[in-house]
Amino acid sequence: xxxxxxxxxxxxxxxxxxxxxxxxxxxxxxxxxxxxxxxxxxxxxxxxxxxxxxxxxxxxxxxxxxxxxxxxxxxxxxxxxxxxxxxxxxxxxxxxxxxxxxxxxxxxxxxxxxxxxxxxxxxxxxxxxxxxxxxxxxxxxxxxxxxxxxxxxxxxxxxxxxxxxxx
Numbered sequence: 001x002x003x004x005x006x007x008x009x010x011x012x013x014x015x016x017x018x019x020x021x022x023x024x025x026x027x028x029x030x031x032x033x034x035x036x037x038x039x040x041x042x043x044x045x046x047x048x049x050x051x052x053x054x055x056x057x058x059x060x061x062x063x064x065x066x067x068x069x070x071x072x073x074x075x076x077x078x079x080x081x082x083x084x085x086x087x088x089x090x091x092x093x094x095x096x097x098x099x100x101x102x103x104x105x106x107x108x109x110x111x112x113x114x115x116x117x118x119x120x121x122x123x124x125x126x127x128x129x130x131x132x133x134x135x136x137x138x139x140x141x142x143x144x145x146x147x148x149x150x151x152x153x154x155x156x157x158x159x160x161x162x163x164x165x166x167x
Contacts (some may be wrong), residue, residue, distance in 0.1 A: 022047035033131040089122035
């Protein structure tokens with residue numbers, strides 16, 4: 001029998017479960033592409049829920065029973081709240097439980113995110129992807145538009161790929 005997965009908007013009650021998901025997911029999955037010296041600075045910054053994103057109603061969780069298997073969403077504001085461009089959206093904070101990868105959870109979440117963004121009038125989605133997730137986004141039709149880096153404590157650079165998907 002196929003696993004029953006439910007996607008719903010995240011709530012404030014999900015914050016501690018999300019923090020746990022990010023810690024487990026990012027620590028394990030990103031270790032393939034980033035050295036420990038980079039992750040020691042990046043993980044404390046990226047492995048925590050963003051209450052303002054959850055409150056937006058545009059951030060979703062994927063569950064099976066009581067298990068949180070993944071999360072992800074989008075925003076109209078650029079990450080960091082730096083502004084908005086009409087018709088442009090931004091993929092935000094996608095994560096899958098490291099024990100649940102390759103089960104279609106990320107794809108189901110992103111299909112939901114894309115449909116939701118399109119329904120809100122978004123014409124293009126941008127994504128700042130980890131090196132680890134870049135092939136996943138490309139499999140969904142995102143195209144690379146450049147490379148960048150986020151900077152964390154101690155000036156440590158965290159390389160990312162900038163991607164775009166016309167809707």
